[in-house]
Amino acid sequence: AVVKPEVVKSVVKPAVVKAKKKTAKEKAEEEDEDWDPLANAAWTRGEPVPFSYLSEALNGMAGTSKRLEITARLTRTFRAILLLAPEDLVPAVQIVLARVAPPYENLELGVGDGILVQAVAKASGHELRRGK
Numbered sequence: 786a787v788v789k790p791e792v793v794k795s796v797v798k799p800a801v802v803k804a805k806k807k808t809a810k811e812k813a814e815e816e817d818e819d820w821d822p823l824a825n826a827a828w829t830r831g832e833p834v835p836f837s838y839l840s841e842a843l844n845g846m847a848g849t850s851k852r853l854e855i856t857a858r859l860t861r862t863f864r865a866i867l868l869l870a871p872e873d874l875v876p877a878v879q880i881v882l883a884r885v886a887p888p889y890e891n892l893e894l895g896v897g898d899g900i901l902v903q904a905v906a907k908a909s910g911h912e913l914r915r916g917k
Contacts, residue, residue, distance in 0.1 A: 809851075810853055822868050823868070833870055838862075842862040846859070846896070856903050860903075863878075863907075874905075
């Protein structure tokens, strides 16, 4: 018996290759790579970092509890500071770690040491190694 090619085509379907779905971490890393600190900074090289720039970043973090989003926002903020005003990085980190209200209000930014270390490491281009 001879099998006609059109019959084979209708019976045998080509394999569908599914694209690998990106994780939230991979998406965040891609966004970090595409982000341009010069285009998004509110000041120029040599000028001190405006407090409004840091407060906008912190305000944006206050709207989420997702660690990846918080880390990404801090990384972008620190990357811009390192590029345009590296001498302001330490004061910016101190502001991020500080309490934003009196202790009796129990209000904090929610940025833990781990998130802060990750953001500074990524912004400075270093790989964070963890030992257990």
